[in-house]
Amino acid sequence: MGQATSAQQVPRISVEDITAFCDFFYKKTGISMDASRRYFIDRRLEERMLANECKTFREYLSLVKFQAGGAEMQALINEMTVNETYFFREDYQFTCLTRRMLDEIADNKDPRRDRIRIWSIPCSTGEEPYTIAISILENWKRASEFDIEILASDIDTRVIAKAQQGIYQARALHRVPTNIRETYFQQIDRDNWQVIKDLRESIDFSIVNVTNPAHMARLRNIDVIFCRNLLIYFDDISRRRAAEHFFDALNPGGFVCLGHSESMSRISNIFLPRKFPEALVHQRPMK
Incomplete structure (x- = not known):
């Protein structure tokens, strides 16, 4: 039948290779991986090595580090990050947003000149930011102001x-x-629904790495940050760095919403815990 094609020849990845990769990936993204995820890491590295026809891991790592434009680095990040979400996930925080946080924020703003800014990070495939928008339109009486x-x-x-x-x-x-489905979605076939055009165009999507100071310097004057189930993938140093970036991005009095299994008190003491009836959130002090 002839020789196997290069697409069938899986390059060998050693324990040392995995250690080197985890160290490199951590420095680039803040995401901490170790040998306990060996199968997950191996599969994705093998796919990218084969796609680039790299015969050894060292050849592939050199490509990722030095490629002009960083296209392969981005492709690798895309493969290594896990995105699983749905609309109105952990909806008690959206209830808290529209019943408590937004009123407190609005009371310190002039509607004639001040904007309310809400940031979803990581937004994954968009369910969270669209849920935020729908929740505000449906449940916050001052939205039109x-x-x-x-x-x-x-x-x-x-x-x-x-x-x-x-x-x-x-x-x-x-x-x-x-x-809500009938108001904000259009059914495009039996199995798929699309968010209506006006709502899609109301969200400002962008690429951001929360551990990258240059990326985070662009984010300022934010009133609420939703960062749910991201920091669990970071180590203590990266979590503190992310918390400090969030602090700098927020207006005084702004809020951070974390995932249910995450605790800001174990990361940093720069935020104040605020226990509302619906949710525990974290606030940048007013002064």
Whole structure:
């Protein structure tokens, strides 16, 4: 049958290679990986090595480090990050947003000149920022008084593209009430729904690495940050760095919402815990 093609020849990755990769990936992204995820890492590295026809791991790592433009580094990040979400996930925080946080923020703003800015990071395929927008439109009575800007960011270029397209299968919509689905989505075939154009165009999507100071310097004057289930992938140093970046990005009195398994008190003491009836959130002090 002839010789096997290069696409069938999987390059060998040693324990030393995995250690070198985990160290490199951590320095680039802040995401901590170790040998306990060996199978996951191996599979994705092998796919990228074969796609680039690299015969050894060292050849591939050299490509990622020194390639002009960084296209392969971005492709690697896309493969290594896990994106699993749905609409109205952990919805108690959206209830807290529209019942408590936004009123407190609005009371310190002039609607004639001040904008309310909300940031979703990582936004994955867009379910969270669209949920934020829908929650505000449906449940915050003062929404028409203010110019509200929703920013949405992720490190993965593929999920940003999907988020901008705004097409979802029924699984992602299983918690969306029928009246909300009929108002903010259009059914495009039997299995897929698309967020309406006005809502899609109201979200500002961008690529951001929260551990990159240059990326984070662009984010300022934010009032609420939703950063849920990201910091669990970081080590203590990267978590503290991310918390400090969030502090700098927020206006005084601004809020951070973390995932249910994350605790800011174990990361940094620069935020004040605020226990609302619906949720525990974290606030940048006013002074």
